[in-house]
Amino acid sequence: MSIAEIKSPWVKQQRLRWLVIALNLIMVFFLIHPSMADIPETVNGVYLPPQSCERTISKAIYYAELAHLNAVVLHVKDPRGWIYWQSKHPIAREIGATHCRYSVEGAVKRLNAEGIWTIAKIDIFEDSLLAKKYPEVGVLDTHTGGLWADKKGLHWVNPYDRRVWDYNIALCKELVAMGFDEIQFDYTRFPSDGNLTRIRYPFVLNSLTRARCIGEFLKAAYAELNPLGVIISIDVFGLTAWKTEDFGVGQVLEDIAPHVDVICPMLYPSHFPAGFLGWKKPGQYPHRIMELSMKQIKKRTSKKIRPWIQAFWYTTKEIIAQIDGLLGTGTFGWTVWNPSGHYAVTYRALAERMNTTFPEPKFYPSLVELQNNNDRVIRGNSRTIHFTNYREGYTILSLEESKDGHKSAYSTPVAVIDTLDEAIMDRILLRRNIAFRRMTNKATKKALIADLLCKDLNIDPRRIRPVPVYIDWHKDCRFTLSLPQERHDHYGTMIALASK
Numbered sequence: 001m002s003i004a005e006i007k008s009p010w011v012k013q014q015r016l017r018w019l020v021i022a023l024n025l026i027m028v029f030f031l032i033h034p035s036m037a038d039i040p041e042t043v044n045g046v047y048l049p050p051q052s053c054e055r056t057i058s059k060a061i062y063y064a065e066l067a068h069l070n071a072v073v074l075h076v077k078d079p080r081g082w083i084y085w086q087s088k089h090p091i092a093r094e095i096g097a098t099h100c101r102y103s104v105e106g107a108v109k110r111l112n113a114e115g116i117w118t119i120a121k122i123d124i125f126e127d128s129l130l131a132k133k134y135p136e137v138g139v140l141d142t143h144t145g146g147l148w149a150d151k152k153g154l155h156w157v158n159p160y161d162r163r164v165w166d167y168n169i170a171l172c173k174e175l176v177a178m179g180f181d182e183i184q185f186d187y188t189r190f191p192s193d194g195n196l197t198r199i200r201y202p203f204v205l206n207s208l209t210r211a212r213c214i215g216e217f218l219k220a221a222y223a224e225l226n227p228l229g230v231i232i233s234i235d236v237f238g239l240t241a242w243k244t245e246d247f248g249v250g251q252v253l254e255d256i257a258p259h260v261d262v263i264c265p266m267l268y269p270s271h272f273p274a275g276f277l278g279w280k281k282p283g284q285y286p287h288r289i290m291e292l293s294m295k296q297i298k299k300r301t302s303k304k305i306r307p308w309i310q311a312f313w314y315t316t317k318e319i320i321a322q323i324d325g326l327l328g329t330g331t332f333g334w335t336v337w338n339p340s341g342h343y344a345v346t347y348r349a350l351a352e353r354m355n356t357t358f359p360e361p362k363f364y365p366s367l368v369e370l371q372n373n374n375d376r377v378i379r380g381n382s383r384t385i386h387f388t389n390y391r392e393g394y395t396i397l398s399l400e401e402s403k404d405g406h407k408s409a410y411s412t413p414v415a416v417i418d419t420l421d422e423a424i425m426d427r428i429l430l431r432r433n434i435a436f437r438r439m440t441n442k443a444t445k446k447a448l449i450a451d452l453l454c455k456d457l458n459i460d461p462r463r464i465r466p467v468p469v470y471i472d473w474h475k476d477c478r479f480t481l482s483l484p485q486e487r488h489d490h491y492g493t494m495i496a497l498a499s500k
Contacts, residue, residue, distance in 0.1 A: 039182075039231050039261070043117055043306055043333040045071025049341045050084050050099075053441040055363060056341060057107050061114050062361040063343070067350040071117035073335055076104050076175060079154050079187060081129025085178065089170055095133040108179050119233070119335075120180040123187040124168050124217075131155035137164055139191065140200040150194035159190055159213050159250065160205035162220075169221050173228065182231040184264065185221070188214060189237075189249040196248070210250030218259035233262035233306065238272060238289075241265050241297035257301040262332065267293050268310040269322070286310070286318045290325030304332040311338040316349035323353065364422040375494055378419050383466065384495045385410040386419040389487070393474025395420065396483065396491050399466045413450040413461050418442075424473050425449055431477035453479045 046069065048056060060072050077083045082099035083092060092098065104120075111118045131138035131147055132155060139156040141148040147155045157164045172183050190210050191199065205213060222232055240251045257263060267290055270283030277292070279285055290307065297305055309322045319336075326334060336346050351358045370390050378386035380400040388395040397416045400408040410416050417425075425445045429436050434448055453469065454461045456479040468491070470483045483491065 039304075040070060040117060040333075043071045044069050044335070045073060045117065045119070045333075046311075046336045046343055046346070047073040047121070047338065047341065048075065049339060050075045050078055050082070052107070052341055053443075054103075054106070055439055055441045057110055058363055059361050059439070061111070061116065063347055063358065064114070064116055066358045067347060067354075069350075070115070071119060071333075071335065072111055073119040073121050073184060074104060074107060074180075076120045077122040077171065079123050079126040079128070079152075081127040081131075083171065085174070087171060087174055089167070089174065091130075091167055092171065095129050097129050105178055112179050112181075117182065118180045119182040119184050120172075120175045121184045121186055121235075122168065122172065122175070124185055125157055125159045125164070125189065126150075126154055126187040126191075127157045127164075128155040130164070130167070131157050136202065137161045138202075140202060142198050142200045148191075148194070148199050150191055156191050158201050158203070159210070159217065160201060160203060160208065162205070165217050165220055169224050172221065172225055172230075176225065176228045176230045180230065182233055182262070183225060184233045184235065185218070185260075186235040188217065188234055189251050190214075192237075192249050209246065210248075211246045211252040211255045214250040215252075215255035215259060218256060222259045231261045232259075233264050234260045235264045235266055235308070238265050238267040238293060241267070241293045244300075253297065253300050257303045260303065262304045262306050263297070263301065264306050264308060264335070265293065265297060266308045266337070267322075268308065268337070269318075270310060270313060286314070287321040287325035290322045291329060294326060294329035294331055298330060306332045307334055308337045309334050311336045311343060311346045312340075314345070316345055316352055319346055319349035320353055323349075367423045367427060370421060370423055377494055380408050380410045381406045382408075385416055387491055387494060388421070388424070389490070392487075394470065394472045394487060395424065396487075397469045397471075399464060401466055413453050413464060414446055417446040417450045417453065420446070420449070427473050428452070428471070428477045431473075456480065 045064075046060060048060060052074075057072075064070065064072075076085060081095070081097055083097045084100055085098070085104040086100065087093065087098055108118050135147055137157050139148045139158055140146070149155055175183060205216070208216060218232075218234065225232055234256060236251045236253075236256065237249065239247060240253055244252070246252050253263070269286040269289040272282035272289060274280055274282070276282045277288075282289060294305065294307065307326065309319065311319060323334065336343065338346070347358055371393075373390040376386065376388040376390070377384060382403070383398060383400050385398050385400050386395070397419070399413070399416055400410045402408045402411055410419075422442055422445065425442070426436075428449055429445065432452060434452075436445060436448070450461070454464065457464070457469070467481060468483065469479050469481060470487070471477065471479050
């Protein structure tokens, strides 16, 4: 598809821009999005990366209550251009941007239900997918004539191109409709690494400076998103707090602040250059970096400031030092950044500040808690597909075929294994020497166990029939078609009772 062919959705969006704004302004009088409520006085939270699973969300919810956290930042569009929800945008669909490793829709629904402030982090101008599909909107390389790439080998789109603006603003509207309280722009800047001397922008909008360009994008985005009742925030380099002029990326506080609600400087102490404030290694002064940077930035704007705290490479002591450095500076709150989403050290630091210890989260009942339960029977449309005797430690499973127009939800080994208690899954994997971690999600476990079932029965998963499959998870944890007579009789009795 050529640029001429893709102009249609973008041009239509451009022509309808003011109509959409007008309609949004009218709608706001009749519909109040949940985000119209005042932003919390203090927002403290953690960042979760795109590969976060349902268990990671559960863990964030668990520690939110213990550590007095009330926000989660979900990474919904990354620098590669992948988006992690089912977008209906024609360009997103055309370039194959949807990459759903987990359900953003489900995550934001769960977090909202828990009263947690939900922040959608969307990366704007570093977008490899969009640039590769439509080089006309990309940042070009003067030596090759093709797309320019940064140190990571990723491509950027032209920050001056209004078609890029419209694409990202349209995606933000989908996120607002999904229920996010806040949209957080990241990579809302020009490139900062790689061979910058080889960069060529296809055109420069109205001869704008880089800082003015970023400001104009934010102004356009705010005009369309603010009437929807969502809070707008932006991530900026830590040096933005100190630099009053553009240092090459287009981030100048005075051009940004008028068009956002919250500014989120990335004040990672280890990222400040050697010699900053006379320190050979600024990363060794986490308390002072936070304190002095916050005081500096607050001299220049009255907007709410919510800095990022560095939770990678640092010890509990250094994380505590950053938080303590923010106290007394009038900060709006903070969010914690770890690119992998691992916060064991952070939670220990928060517990230490509270002079307590946080118990480890428990996601499901243990075998000890289950062992005195009554027998469990699950029926499908026409047959029993699950029977567990907790006291004696065994389970009998069966697939169910779809028939007579009734589709069965239990027609595959994975679907039937899914009915097992997760503690029983753990028991099976441990006894069969299959490695897994405490945070391994149930989907991974049931796939591993379904594979074991097929191997034990020596059968192709597509050819397994609806017959009783027995596993004594109290002993050898192997699947078999042979049931001890006494247990077979008890199974039959319980099935008969459940059928009445």
